[in-house]
Structure formats: C-alpha cells, structure tokens
Amino acid sequence: MSRLAACEACRKAKLACDHQLPVCTRCSANKGICIYRTTPFKRKRVEKQNLGSPDEPPSFNPRRNPYPNPGYLGSSSHAAIFKHITPDGDHGHGSHQTVPEDLHSDLFGDNHLVLQGADILKHLLTTYKLSAMKDLVMFWLAKGANLALAEPFVDQCAQSVSQLFTYHDDNWHLVYARRLLQNSAQPLHFSDTSDLAAFSAQFLDHNSRWETLGIFFAAVSRATTDIAFFPSLYTTEQEQYTLRRLCTKLCDFALEISLSLDCLNDLQLIMQYENFIVHSYVDGDQSYHSWRKLGDAISSTFALGYHENIEIKTGLPPFLKELRKTAFARIYSADKNIAIFLGRPPRMNKRFCHFQVPSCRNAEEGSAEWTLDAEAGYRADTRWSALCASLKEEIWELLQDKHDPSCAQRASVIQCQAETQWQHLPAHFRLESSLKKCTQGPFERDFVAGVRLHHLHVLFLLRLLLLKSPTEPDLPIIETAGQMLTLVVEIILLRDQLTNSGTGLIWKVAYYGLPAAGIMLLAMLKQHMPRAHRTRSLQDLSVFVAEVQIGTIVKAGDPNYALLSKATRTIQRFLDSTHSDPSLSEVAGVEGNDEWALLSQDLWDFEAGFWQSLADHPSLLAIEPSLPPI
Known part of the structure; x- marks a missing residue:
C-alpha cells in the first residue's frame, strides 16, 4: 500500500489526517482550505526564487480560455437565430454561468496577474495581522455600516477568510493563490429551491475564491474610511492610508484574476460594483479610475443579461432574483448620479433595459410597492435611489431637447411623478423637519437624510433645467x-x-x-x-x-x-x-x-x-x- 501524505494543515499541526479528498475531515470541521502538496515526499532544493519575475511562474500554469464566453446574447444575435434551429439550448442565459467541460481539468486565466496577486497577498498578510483586519470589519459592521450590494456576504466572507491561511512556508502564498484560482473557476450552482446559505457555501471556507478575498478586503478598505483609529492596525492617518491602499490593491487583483477566467457570475458582478465604490473613496469621485470601474460593472451587467426582466426568468430562487435586481438598480442609479456629477452621458438607458428595483423588506416577492412597515436599510436605499435615478434620466433627456416647445409640459409631468413617489414612501422614511429633531438611530437618520436629498435633487435638476440661464435663478430653485x-x-x-x-x-x-x-x-x-x-x-x-x-x-x-x-x-x-x-x-x-x-x-x-x-x-x-x- 502506497504511503499517503497528510494535508498541509494537519502536517503543520502534527495531527493525524484521514486523507479525504478534496477536504479532509479535520479541515472540513475547521472550515479551512485543505491543501495536499503534489510532491509531498520529495526533498526541496534550496534555491531562491525571484517572485517578481513574470518569466519564472509559480508551480501552477493557468491558461486563458480558448473559447471566449459570449455571455448574454440578445434577440439580434446569431444565437437567437440559431435557437430556432436548435431550440433545446438556451444560448442567451446559461452560457455565462458555466465553464466548458473540456476545460475543467485545466486552469485558465492570467498567470502574471495571479503571481502579482499572490505577492500582494503575502506582503499584506506579513505586514498586518489577518485577525486584526477581521476585527476591524466586525467592529465596522457592529456600527451598522456594510457594503451596500455585498451586504449578505460580508460577515461570512470575513469569518471565512480569517480561517484560510493556516500554514506559511516559503511559497505558501503561491499554493493558496492556486487553490483560490481553482475554486474561482468553478460555476456557482443553484436551483429555484436554493437558499442563501447553500449559495454562499460555494465560496466560503474551503471553497473560498478570489472573489471571497475581494469582498473581504473591499470591506477592510471601506472600514478604514469610517473608523479613524484602530490601534491594532493603525494609529496615524498615514498608517490608515497605507492599509487602505494595500487592501484596495489586493481587491483589484482579486477582481482582475476572477475576470480573467472568463466565467462571469453573480459574485463577480457584486465584487465589481464594490470595487468601483472602493475606488470612489480612494481615488475620488472625479477619478478616471472610478469612472472606468463603473463602466466595467455596467458592461458585466449587460453581459450577464441582468438588464432584462429578471422576475420572469425560470430556475432562479427568490433570494437570487432580489440580489440581481438590487445589483441592476444600484449600478443603474450610480450611472445616472456619476453622469450628472461629471457632466457626461449616462451609459445605461432605460429604453434598452427593463427597469427593476428590489422588493422592500416585509413585502411580497416581486412587489413594486412600499409597505407601511418597510425597514430602513441598503435595499430600501437601493429602491429609492433607483426610482429617483429613473426620473433624473428623463430630465437628462429633456436637457437635450431644451428648446422643444413641449419641454415645460414634460418637465411638469416629471415633477408630478417625483411628488407622487415621495408621497408613496412610508411616513417614517420622509424627513419633513430638521434632521436634528429626528430621534432614530445613526443608520436611520443618515438614511432619511439621503432619501430627502435624492428627492430634492430631482426637483433641483428640474428647476435648473427650466432656467434661461444658471446666472438667473428664480424663487423655486432658490427655495x-x-x-x-x-x-x-x-x-x-x-x-x-x-x-x-x-x-x-x-x-x-x-x-x-x-x-x-x-x-x-x-x-x-x-x-x-x-x-x-x-x-x-x-x-x-x-x-x-x-x-x-x-x-x-x-x-x-x-x-x-x-x-x-x-x-x-x-x-x-x-x-x-x-x-x-x-x-x-x-x-x-x-x-x-x-x-x-x-x-x-x-x-x-x-x-x-x-x-x-x-x-x-x-x-x-x-x-x-x-x-x-x-
């Protein structure tokens, strides 16, 4: 009988390993990544590896997918025509979720990116304690903050990442990078009966992917902007800034490595959006980097087909429908707000999209109405910001036809819609007095202030549109x-x-x-x-x-x-x-x-x-x- 090697976690802990594949029993119980060396009994040669050289790749050699993933293909595409000939395949909606069968055995992607990502991971985790970064995120979450789109997964990703890296030899970062890449290449499976826990289990613990790291380090970066002093990680602004930049850089590599696999999925889109938000904080709202990141998220939204009516798609569990509608709504509203802020054309047009917003909490699935007991939260913020962004898009279009005789009448219709939207909000969402008189908690106070600002901004843009010149403000816009x-x-x-x-x-x-x-x-x-x-x-x-x-x-x-x-x-x-x-x-x-x-x-x-x-x-x-x- 051949000798079996223990996994690295059991070997380092000097504990018995039962050699189960792909995960031994001990690692499964500890929720860590279980790694078996390919040549466990071969003596290592002592030589210094130049990790910075792209000509000397690590022990894995991923390659690019030779068959480009087409993603969503619409009604004008060749796939729509051939679908009438071979109707048994859904070329428009399923291709982006799977990896070609003949490529499952070989990794593909950008080897140079993975090497760089591994180096950044090593540098970050040898400079800062992973447990301290997890504590920072948990403290940030306890204050009521979160990542707006990745909200359901941040806590789980933080817990999972904090348990991943159980051993550290010379090339530990390369070994983990390979396993993360293998996991990222796997499709995310679901059915109409799947729940959030089952979906999340595919990218947590020993199934952790580069996307899991990306979400976690996006949360770390965001937490550093809200928490000015965290002694186990930083006590000065320079230390705070250094950690934020490093986490942003690793988040960037995690995203680019995942995208290089050419297998778009929900998790990658979520990470793209959160990565864009991180860059808006790190590089500024006027930065080209932030603008490009948003454009990439919009491109992925279209490539995934989430601009179509998600509610009528079959085989989707309710939580995933809501998640996809939330992703569409946040990216759509970000597009409008950034376009207005920068004075550039928006890139998501309602004419080519099925406008959709997530249901509010306590409402029936797919409901477009607010409930009287709706809760303040990121989903409610997503609903309201997207509804206001829809009106802003119509105002933007009116700007192009400012001299049309019907412009004032159309603007009046939009104003009525804005006032109706405001009245349809739950009463506890409408800030009618000073914010100082609001007795709600910190999150709720910020929420109602944001809701009010969205509404006022729609009215402001309408009245600005109707001015003959911005140098001649009238009483309505002054008020x-x-x-x-x-x-x-x-x-x-x-x-x-x-x-x-x-x-x-x-x-x-x-x-x-x-x-x-x-x-x-x-x-x-x-x-x-x-x-x-x-x-x-x-x-x-x-x-x-x-x-x-x-x-x-x-x-x-x-x-x-x-x-x-x-x-x-x-x-x-x-x-x-x-x-x-x-x-x-x-x-x-x-x-x-x-x-x-x-x-x-x-x-x-x-x-x-x-x-x-x-x-x-x-x-x-x-x-x-x-x-x-x-």
Missing part, C-alpha cells in the same frame, strides 16, 4: 437649493451621529451641497434672493466653508480636496465681502452687467469649471479672503 444646502450642513454638523446608509459624507457634500451653494451664491450676487432666505443662507454657507477649511470633512491630499477647496475659497471671498461691506455684494446685481456672461452656461457644471469662472468674476476679484487659502 429647493436652500433646503438642500441646509440639510447638507446639518449632515456635516451631525456626522458623528450618522452611519453611512448608502453614500458617504463627502459625496453628499460634493454632489448635493456644491450645486445648492452655487445657486444660493448666484442668487445673492444677482440680488434675486428674498431677505427671508438670505440670513439662513449666509449662516449655512459660513458653516459649510468653515467645516471644509478646518479640515473636519476633507484634508489636503484627500481625493475630492481640490474640488471642495476651490469652491469654498470662492464662497469665503463672497462672505468676506458681505461682512466687510454689505453694499459690495450689490455690485453684481447692477442691471446690464454683461460680465456675467463669463460664467459657464452648462446647466450641469457645478464642478471646478463653475467655481473657477465664478472666482474669476470681476465682482469678486478685488476681494481678498480674510482667511488664508487652504
């Missing part, structure tokens, strides 16, 4: 902008009492606060603001500027610092003029002042271009700020 600005300032002041319910503080400040501040500033400069609004607006603008200048919400080196600092310098210059001599602010209101034509006429441009042209306006050039530039 809406004033409500937006007041709420953003309240969020800034109460930030320590809020938990991220879908969007972070900096995004709320940049996306909602800056356009609102811009309109209020223009209204005061042009003397269009009623006195009843002026005092409150000056107070809000003063707080807004002060909080940015003292560095409580953004610091030099932060991704969105340049945008916010440029805007606040301009606002500060105006505030200084009103404090020193209120009559100075009336200069801009003189009739016939053609110099306002210098301002950008792009209705959607409240980024750096708007603030730069406003700062360069002659009415403000002569005013020196009393505070030093930040």
Whole structure:
C-alpha cells in the first residue's frame, strides 16, 4: 500500500489526517482550505526564487480560455437565430454561468496577474495581522455600516477568510493563490429551491475564491474610511492610508484574476460594483479610475443579461432574483448620479433595459410597492435611489431637447411623478423637519437624510433645467437649493451621529451641497434672493466653508480636496465681502452687467469649471479672503 501524505494543515499541526479528498475531515470541521502538496515526499532544493519575475511562474500554469464566453446574447444575435434551429439550448442565459467541460481539468486565466496577486497577498498578510483586519470589519459592521450590494456576504466572507491561511512556508502564498484560482473557476450552482446559505457555501471556507478575498478586503478598505483609529492596525492617518491602499490593491487583483477566467457570475458582478465604490473613496469621485470601474460593472451587467426582466426568468430562487435586481438598480442609479456629477452621458438607458428595483423588506416577492412597515436599510436605499435615478434620466433627456416647445409640459409631468413617489414612501422614511429633531438611530437618520436629498435633487435638476440661464435663478430653485444646502450642513454638523446608509459624507457634500451653494451664491450676487432666505443662507454657507477649511470633512491630499477647496475659497471671498461691506455684494446685481456672461452656461457644471469662472468674476476679484487659502 502506497504511503499517503497528510494535508498541509494537519502536517503543520502534527495531527493525524484521514486523507479525504478534496477536504479532509479535520479541515472540513475547521472550515479551512485543505491543501495536499503534489510532491509531498520529495526533498526541496534550496534555491531562491525571484517572485517578481513574470518569466519564472509559480508551480501552477493557468491558461486563458480558448473559447471566449459570449455571455448574454440578445434577440439580434446569431444565437437567437440559431435557437430556432436548435431550440433545446438556451444560448442567451446559461452560457455565462458555466465553464466548458473540456476545460475543467485545466486552469485558465492570467498567470502574471495571479503571481502579482499572490505577492500582494503575502506582503499584506506579513505586514498586518489577518485577525486584526477581521476585527476591524466586525467592529465596522457592529456600527451598522456594510457594503451596500455585498451586504449578505460580508460577515461570512470575513469569518471565512480569517480561517484560510493556516500554514506559511516559503511559497505558501503561491499554493493558496492556486487553490483560490481553482475554486474561482468553478460555476456557482443553484436551483429555484436554493437558499442563501447553500449559495454562499460555494465560496466560503474551503471553497473560498478570489472573489471571497475581494469582498473581504473591499470591506477592510471601506472600514478604514469610517473608523479613524484602530490601534491594532493603525494609529496615524498615514498608517490608515497605507492599509487602505494595500487592501484596495489586493481587491483589484482579486477582481482582475476572477475576470480573467472568463466565467462571469453573480459574485463577480457584486465584487465589481464594490470595487468601483472602493475606488470612489480612494481615488475620488472625479477619478478616471472610478469612472472606468463603473463602466466595467455596467458592461458585466449587460453581459450577464441582468438588464432584462429578471422576475420572469425560470430556475432562479427568490433570494437570487432580489440580489440581481438590487445589483441592476444600484449600478443603474450610480450611472445616472456619476453622469450628472461629471457632466457626461449616462451609459445605461432605460429604453434598452427593463427597469427593476428590489422588493422592500416585509413585502411580497416581486412587489413594486412600499409597505407601511418597510425597514430602513441598503435595499430600501437601493429602491429609492433607483426610482429617483429613473426620473433624473428623463430630465437628462429633456436637457437635450431644451428648446422643444413641449419641454415645460414634460418637465411638469416629471415633477408630478417625483411628488407622487415621495408621497408613496412610508411616513417614517420622509424627513419633513430638521434632521436634528429626528430621534432614530445613526443608520436611520443618515438614511432619511439621503432619501430627502435624492428627492430634492430631482426637483433641483428640474428647476435648473427650466432656467434661461444658471446666472438667473428664480424663487423655486432658490427655495429647493436652500433646503438642500441646509440639510447638507446639518449632515456635516451631525456626522458623528450618522452611519453611512448608502453614500458617504463627502459625496453628499460634493454632489448635493456644491450645486445648492452655487445657486444660493448666484442668487445673492444677482440680488434675486428674498431677505427671508438670505440670513439662513449666509449662516449655512459660513458653516459649510468653515467645516471644509478646518479640515473636519476633507484634508489636503484627500481625493475630492481640490474640488471642495476651490469652491469654498470662492464662497469665503463672497462672505468676506458681505461682512466687510454689505453694499459690495450689490455690485453684481447692477442691471446690464454683461460680465456675467463669463460664467459657464452648462446647466450641469457645478464642478471646478463653475467655481473657477465664478472666482474669476470681476465682482469678486478685488476681494481678498480674510482667511488664508487652504
């Protein structure tokens, strides 16, 4: 009888191994990855391996899939035509879930990526304790925060990853990288009777994949943005930043390795979205990297066919239908919001999609209605943000037909839809008073504030659309902008009492606060603001500027610092003029002042271009700020 080798976990622990394949009994009970060496009794030669060289690959050699995975193929494709000839195959919906049978025995993918990913994994886990990173994520989750789309899996992934790496020899990272790759190449199986636990078991514990690591390290990166001090990992901003960048880098490699296998699935799409969100925090909302990451997630949504009606698909368990609708809705709303923020065309058009949102908790499966006892949560945030994004897309289309005689009438219809949507919300979701009077918990307070901002932003964009020029704000847009600005300032002041319910503080400040501040500033400069609004607006603008200048919400080196600092310098210059001599602010209101034509006429441009042209306006050039530039 041939001698059998123990798995690495049992060998290192010097315990008896029962040699079960693919997982021994002891590893199965401990939920760790069970690894058997290919040549366990062969003496290792002592030689130093250059892990940084792509010419010296590790002991595994994955290769690319020679048969490209077509993913979803629609009605105009060749597959749709041939389906009428060979109707027994569903070429449009199943191909992205499986790996070709003749390739199951051989791994494929990008070997260089896997090598780099293994090196980053080794560097990260030899620099920081994995148990401490797990503790950070669990502490973050205990505060009520989570990853918005990967929410059902974050806790499980954290528990699973923390138990994976049970031994460390010279090449442990390469051995684990190979096993993770093998697992990532496996399709995710499900039937209409599957539940979330059975689905999750396919990528947890000894089935852990690169996607599992990607979700975990995305959570670590996000946790570092919300938790400023965690002594077992970081005590300074530089240490915090270093850990965040390393986790983001490993999350990037985990995603790229998974995608290189050319077998798209639900888990990869979830990781793509969360990776995009991580980059929006790390690189900023104006970063090309973030923009490209969102584009990749949109491409995968279409390739998976999730832009079609998910509710009528057969063979899907209810939880997976909701998960896919949630993925579509979050990616759809992100596309609209980022497009508006950057002034670029949206990439997901409702005309080519079946618009769908997840059901709210306590509602019947597939229900499009809110329930009276609906709970605040990431799914509810997804529903509401997507409903508002749908209206924003219609407003965007109206912008292209601004001179159409029917534009005002169509805008009126959208406004009625927005007001109806607001009234259909559960009463406890509608913030009708000051946020300070809200007695709910930190997550719920942030949630209702975000719900209100979404609604006000739709009304703001509608009224901005109907202006002849952004330099001529009327009373309706002044009132809406004033409500937006007041709420953003309240969020800034109460930030320590809020938990991220879908969007972070900096995004709320940049996306909602800056356009609102811009309109209020223009209204005061042009003397269009009623006195009843002026005092409150000056107070809000003063707080807004002060909080940015003292560095409580953004610091030099932060991704969105340049945008916010440029805007606040301009606002500060105006505030200084009103404090020193209120009559100075009336200069801009003189009739016939053609110099306002210098301002950008792009209705959607409240980024750096708007603030730069406003700062360069002659009415403000002569005013020196009393505070030093930040």
